Amino acid sequence: MPDLNDMTDEDLMARVQNADHAAFSVLVHRYTNLFYSAAYRMCAQQNDAEDIVQDAFLKLWNRPQIWDASRGAKFTTWFYRVVTNQAIDFMRKKKPAAAADTLDYVEDTRDSQQDMMESDEQSAMIEMLIQSLPERQKTALNLCFYEGLTNKDAAQIMGVGVKALESLLMRAKSGLREELHRRGVLKQDDNGAGESTYYG
Amino acid sequence: MDDNELNKILKARAVPPMRSNLEHRIVQASLASGKNQDISSGNGISAIFTAVFDALILPKPALSMALVLVFGLVLGGYSAGVSEASTNIDVDAYFLTAETIGYGDIL
Numbered sequence: 001m002p003d004l005n006d007m008t009d010e011d012l013m014a015r016v017q018n019a020d021h022a023a024f025s026v027l028v029h030r031y032t033n034l035f036y037s038a039a040y041r042m043c044a045q046q047n048d049a050e051d052i053v054q055d056a057f058l059k060l061w062n063r064p065q066i067w068d069a070s071r072g073a074k075f076t077t078w079f080y081r082v083v084t085n086q087a088i089d090f091m092r093k094k095k096p097a098a099a100a101d102t103l104d105y106v107e108d109t110r111d112s113q114q115d116m117m118e119s120d121e122q123s124a125m126i127e128m129l130i131q132s133l134p135e136r137q138k139t140a141l142n143l144c145f146y147e148g149l150t151n152k153d154a155a156q157i158m159g160v161g162v163k164a165l166e167s168l169l170m171r172a173k174s175g176l177r178e179e180l181h182r183r184g185v186l187k188q189d190d191n192g193a194g195e196s197t198y199y200g
Numbered sequence: 201m202d203d204n205e206l207n208k209i210l211k212a213r214a215v216p217p218m219r220s221n222l223e224h225r226i227v228q229a230s231l232a233s234g235k236n237q238d239i240s241s242g243n244g245i246s247a248i249f250t251a252v253f254d255a256l257i258l259p260k261p262a263l264s265m266a267l268v269l270v271f272g273l274v275l276g277g278y279s280a281g282v283s284e285a286s287t288n289i290d291v292d293a294y295f296l297t298a299e300t301i302g303y304g305d306i307l
Contacts, residue, residue, distance in 0.1 A: 021230070021231070024227075024230060025227050028223050028226050028227055028230075029223050032218070032222055032223045032226065033218060036215075036218040036222065037215045040215045040216070040218075041213075041215065046216050046218070046219075049218070050218060050219065050222055050225075053222070053226070054222070054225065054226050054229060057226045057230070058226070058229055058230055058233060061230040061233065062230075062233055120214075122209065122212055123212045123213055123214045126209060126210060126212055126213045127213055130213065145210060146213070173206065176206070176210070177206055180206065180209065185209065186205060186206060186209065187205070
């Protein structure tokens with residue numbers, strides 16, 4: 001009897017497709033933390049991120065045939081797509097309340113800009129700015145910058161071409177840079193460069 | 201150039217730790233949800249349709265739009281057939297009447 005913990009993700013998925021709950025449990029313990037972080041970066045709410053990850057894993061357990069090994073994708077790349085779509089669906093359902101919160105937060109923090117020097121506050125401000133990015137720009141930034149995926153994998157997850165992904169990344173960083181300049185967190189370049197440069 | 205500085209600031213973004221029992225919660229929830237659906241052991245036709253739709257990975261709005269278009273085409277085709285048929289009946293009836301009425305009947 002092989003040790004499940006030594007198995008590859010793809011082998012475990014083959015077992016999950018045969019209703020092997022132990023294999024499913026190994027995958028859950030192996031990746032819950034990773035995908036919780038990814039979900040949190042999409043929604044910025046601890047409880048929501050946990051629900052998103054749980055729903056994604058339950059979807060995997062209840063309908064394991066959605067995984068198609070013959071396509072040659074890595075399990076993690078594929079599951080990023082499941083979690084990302086789950087998070088986007090989740091946020092769209094919650095959008096009215098979330099949008100209002102974000103706008104209020106933006107107004108409040110503009111007045112307290114001087115107090116943003118502490119690292120935890122700066123972290124909160126970065127979080128707020130990233131959450132206020134357009135959905136696709138935010139997803140691209142999360143996948144490439146925070147999850148460390150290659151542009152090719154991120155493009156595959158988002159269902160766009162690599163060039164389109166690079167454009168989304170560039171616009172996300174450009175928008176953030178501009179906002180951080182405006183708030184005085186980031187010093188303005190003397191030559192004004194940077195707005196149109198790709199920072200992949 | 202402020203790219204390094206921007207990256208440093210972006211890296212300050214923190215993720216709070218998840219609750220320690222999340223994995224356990226997921227495993228328990230999966231047990232409670234029952235056995236996963238194995239297509240080979242199947243729920244018959246519905247399982248096959250589910251598998252086909254999963255393989256297509258069609259988003260729900262696109263699927264709905266496609267179904268509406270197909271429905272519209274079927275309805276349009278059916279309506280065209282009906283109106284053509286009714287037109288034919290009217291014309292046939294007209295000629296039938298014209299043929300059966302003799303010149304002397306009118307006079």
